Amino acid sequence: MALSDHIETLYDLRRDRSGGYEKPYKPALLLALIDRIELGEVLDNRFLLSLQLVERYRDYLRVVGGPDDHDRIHYPFWHLCGDKLWMCYDRNGQPLYVSGQNASSSPSVKWIREHMSHASLDPELFQCLLQAPEREYVRRVLIDRYFPAQRELLWALLAVPADQVQAAEDSAHYNSDPIRTAAFAKTVKAVYDYRCAASGLRFRLRDLTIVDACHLIPFAESHNDHPTNGMALSKNHHWAFDRHLISPEHSQAGLVWKVSPLLDDRIEGHRELIELNGRSVLLPKEKKFYPSDDAIAWRVERLLLG
Template sequence: MNYLSEYRARLTRLNVNAQTIAGRKLESPYKPALLLAVMEGVEEQVIRDNRIAITPELIVAFKAYCQLLSPGPEYGARPFQLPFFHLQSSGFWHLQARPGCELVLTASKSVRSFGHLRDVIAYASLDAPLWELLLQPVAREELRQALLARYFPLTRHYFRPQAGQEKLEALGRQMLEEPAAVYNRVVDVADETEVLVRSAVFGREVLRAYESTCAVSGLQLLSTTGTAPLLDACHIVPWSVSHDDTIGNGLSLCPNLHRAFDRHLFWVDEDYRVRVADGFGELGGHDYGVQRFNGAQLRLPKVRTWWPKVENLAAQRSY
């Protein structure tokens, strides 16, 4: 059976919404843009198996392709949850519910919000033959060009195959280089997908700046499997208060020290020295506690502009 011909035909017959504006028929770009984002994830090895999770990388790529290829401003909302849910009508996109949410998924005709999608859906998967095609560079490119020709005939020349990765890198540079005041003017804190993406990029850039080393203990931890990092990227002033994800509001900490910092069991003074709070004692396990770091110099990034802002450290002490 010629699976490439079959899926090329199915990908170009997606059920997409259309509207006529000024005598011109415009089709919703969301489903094909999501498929282009999946292809990028496979190509960049961000998606490694046939379990397409709701990740910051996928969201950013989807939004990037919507922005590049959309036929007009009418499709500027870029609601990630809608194509992720409704692509199941294609027959080759299958949703896997989280444990205990199977009935909710079966009964749902749509999703209320991005948060609802994440609560109910664990991941999506593709038909096995289609997944195998996406693993093959030549077949993947043929399917990608079929999507571009069918859904984006007027804008396909704007397509860039790594648009999502470019956007993530740009966000990382923004966090490292821009003042918090500039950042606060551009981030949309009401957009759940935006907050998720910014949080992920913040974590990546903080750990990169500190070379995956705990700023207090000096323990360097690297994941050799490419999975979740073993250290935490900690907001000095909580995100809920500051909405500040610039590098000057970040620290790299071991999980236990992250919790101690958030609970004000220690703080950092203006000379970047650890100061343990009064009023608590360690009954045992002193080699693994907080008290032994009292007076220790913080381990700071090599780039001076990436150091924690003194005003953020002072604000953290005041809460």
């Protein structure tokens, strides 16, 4: 499996769908696993449910967890197996986690320690993480996708010098990286069910779809690849969106489209966009993926008014 495939999987980890927001457990565990590798504690892809791993996981949860989130590591340690990036093995080298049999349960830390020999990452992903540049890349991907609002706190937790973080985030290569961009696009299109949030147009045939995935606040500025900073739009609406001719905005009727007053309904090419004015934004089915208030405000402030 190529690194691009791993990144796509990391962008769309199977999530707890309760609570109205994405639970932070799996990406927090992955960040803790990366730290164990970076410290040279895991060289053979055999992870144990050690006190050091538990404490590091709790460090991350203190930063990214909400008031209703718990720091019980056995949940992500077990259920990450369902994403096919990770597996727990018994003393005979056989998988402990078996889809369709015990995958829905969450065994205790005690049970895991008694029955597990070790856990391992996907071998190709593990080999990538042994290399410092790839390890740092995957870490940034996880932060940008799941925890963009806590970025500064996470970099402080990692004790990364501010100038080093700034240099990494200013990298033109990272900002335009096709692997990260493709993973974001795949996630956002799926969240919107491959439907344009403006026109409602939907077309999907295998990997073909008519919509693009757009950032509300550009990635180069926000370093935010969370779906709440994204929207699916057809080509023409994407073009108008990027040129600040249309924007979502809050109203008493909900989230609606606002159109630049520079458009003229006497001009044929403008009419389709003008007809959007005041019409509802077609949102994802899951409320936790609705555009964030900060991102909407950013767009409204930049709508062309004159």
